[in-house]
Amino acid sequence: MSQLPIPEWAATVDDAQFTDPAKVKARAAKFERTIRRRNVIEYAAGALCIAGFAYGGVFAALEAEYLMAFALAFCIGCILLVLWQLNARGSYLLAPPEETCLQHLRGQYVRQYHALRSVPVWYLGPIALGLSAVYAAMILRFAQMGGLAKALEGTWQPIAGTALLFGFIWWLNWFAAEKLKKQIDQIDALR
Amino acid sequence: MSRQTNLYHQAGEQFAATLARLARAVERDADKARDLEQDIHAALWSSFARFEGQCELKTWVYRVAHNVAADHVNKAARGPSRVPLEEIGELPSPTNPEAQAGQSLVLQQVQELIRQLPFPDSQVMLLWLEGENTKAVSEVVGLSPSAVGVRVHRLKKLLAAHFKNPSNESISS
Numbered sequence: 001m002s003q004l005p006i007p008e009w010a011a012t013v014d015d016a017q018f019t020d021p022a023k024v025k026a027r028a029a030k031f032e033r034t035i036r037r038r039n040v041i042e043y044a045a046g047a048l049c050i051a052g053f054a055y056g057g058v059f060a061a062l063e064a065e066y067l068m069a070f071a072l073a074f075c076i077g078c079i080l081l082v083l084w085q086l087n088a089r090g091s092y093l094l095a096p097p098e099e100t101c102l103q104h105l106r107g108q109y110v111r112q113y114h115a116l117r118s119v120p121v122w123y124l125g126p127i128a129l130g131l132s133a134v135y136a137a138m139i140l141r142f143a144q145m146g147g148l149a150k151a152l153e154g155t156w157q158p159i160a161g162t163a164l165l166f167g168f169i170w171w172l173n174w175f176a177a178e179k180l181k182k183q184i185d186q187i188d189a190l191r
Numbered sequence: 192m193s194r195q196t197n198l199y200h201q202a203g204e205q206f207a208a209t210l211a212r213l214a215r216a217v218e219r220d221a222d223k224a225r226d227l228e229q230d231i232h233a234a235l236w237s238s239f240a241r242f243e244g245q246c247e248l249k250t251w252v253y254r255v256a257h258n259v260a261a262d263h264v265n266k267a268a269r270g271p272s273r274v275p276l277e278e279i280g281e282l283p284s285p286t287n288p289e290a291q292a293g294q295s296l297v298l299q300q301v302q303e304l305i306r307q308l309p310f311p312d313s314q315v316m317l318l319w320l321e322g323e324n325t326k327a328v329s330e331v332v333g334l335s336p337s338a339v340g341v342r343v344h345r346l347k348k349l350l351a352a353h354f355k356n357p358s359n360e361s362i363s364s
Contacts, residue, residue, distance in 0.1 A: 004322040006350070009212070012298055016211030018203030019232040021196050027233040097234050097258040098241070098251055100333030101314050104258040108265070190311065190334060 039087070046083040050076050071130075071137035078130030085122040089115045106187045109180050116177035124166050135159055198239040202252050203232075209321050210256050216305045216317060217260045227263050234259045246330065253323075253331040257314050264310075273309040276316075276345045301350070315342045 004010055019027070057072035097104065135155060142151030192200075214228040215221075238255050245251070301320070305313050311332045318328045325343070329336045 004320070005347075006301075006320060008298055009301070009320045010208070012302075013208050013211040013215060016207040016228075018199065018207050019229050021199055021236065024199070024229070024233050024236045027229055028237055096238075096241070097255045098238050098245075099258070100254060101257050101261060101311055101331060102333030104254075105261055105310055108262070190338065 042086060043083065046079055046086075049079050053079070065137075065141065067140060068134070068137040071133035074133045075130030078126040081126045082123055085126075089118070089122060102187055102190065106184060109184045109187070113177050113180040113184060116173045116180065119173040120170050124170055128162075128166060131162060135162075195236070195239045198242060198248070199236050202235060202239075202248065205249070206252050206256075210252075212321075213256055213260055213317055216302045217264055217313070219302075219306065227260065230263065231256045231259045250327065250330050253318065253327075257317070257331060261310055261314075274307055275309055276312040276342055276349075279304070279307070279349060304349075312342060315339055316346055319343050319346060 018024075053072045053076050057069045057076070060066075060072060061069040099107065135158075139148075139151045139155055142154060145151075210231050211228055214224045214231065218224040218227050235252060235255050238251070242248075242251055305316055308316060311334055314332050315328055315334070318331060323331075325336045325339050328334075328339045328343075332339065334342075
């Protein structure tokens with residue numbers, strides 16, 4: 001290290017020491033536990049959804065509502081697909097922190113950008129498919145009881161609400177991805 | 192003592208104060224800054240398992256530390272909008288109302304400036320303040336030496352009015 005351009009800078013901290021290696025090891029282990037706990041919470045939320053749909057599916061099958069039972073089983077398959085993708089795309093990436101700062105930043109941004117841009121494919125798409133199957137089974141069931149018009153009258157509002165919610169989630173992710181894209185472009189312009 | 196632990200001790204002897212200054216410059220809250228400092232220590236300790244002399248120890252330590260600090264800043268929910276170096280005309284006011292007069296006040300303004308700069312400007316500034324030359328800064332940050340030189344020139348200009356001699360011949364190359 002050469003002469004400091006502003007010697008007063010060094011005086012802001014001059015008594016620091018590295019953390020004891022034993023404590024550092026414990027901290028690294030704690031960090032890994034936090035990541036594992038986050039993954040467990042995600043899977044528990046998915047398991048809760050699956051349990052709810054499975055309960056509904058079994059109940060429907062016992063009532064001989066086979067179409068609805070099939071739709072709920074399909075929905076469970078879609079949730080499993082999302083959970084698998086969540087783990088594959090969203091899990092914490094242990095990027096080598098010793099890359100140059102620009103490489104590291106770009107890597108982090110690019111990974112987040114791809115995850116956000118593809119939300120319609122790996123998250124919204126499967127969930128929408130599963131829910132569509134459930135709504136279709138509901139409409140067919142109601143149509144058998146009181147005609148198609150009556151069935152649509154009773155279900156269009158929740159369908160429209162779901163579509164709006166999905167559209168909003170898609171827009172939110174697209175917007176965040178575009179912001180990241182600008183940051184990636186700025187980094188590329190620097191190199 | 193393992194090689195990893197040995198490297199960790201070696202880095203601690205040389206860079207403990209530098210990394211403490213880095214943490215305190217990027218994080219205003221004292222407790223969070225201490226936390227960040229320990230995160231940097233933990234990342235360094237883990238990284239030394241992979242260190243096989245690919246670069247100088249100093250370059251390795253700075254890269255790891257600055258990347259952990261960058262992740263810390265990125266994770267922080269919301270902060271003031273960041274302004275690139277070329278758009279800053281004067282040192283910002285310190286947010287600490289108890290800031291003392293004189294040199295201490297200016298140093299707090301310098302820390303505030305670091306918090307307001309986007310990456311990689313803030314990283315260049317911190318490394319320059321630690322007395323690193325253009326080549327060393329370039330190797331850590333990943334910018335070309337000329338891009339580092341331009342930033343350092345702007346920094347010197349910005350700080351000239353506040354410090355008697357904010358220059359370092361080795362970096363002006």
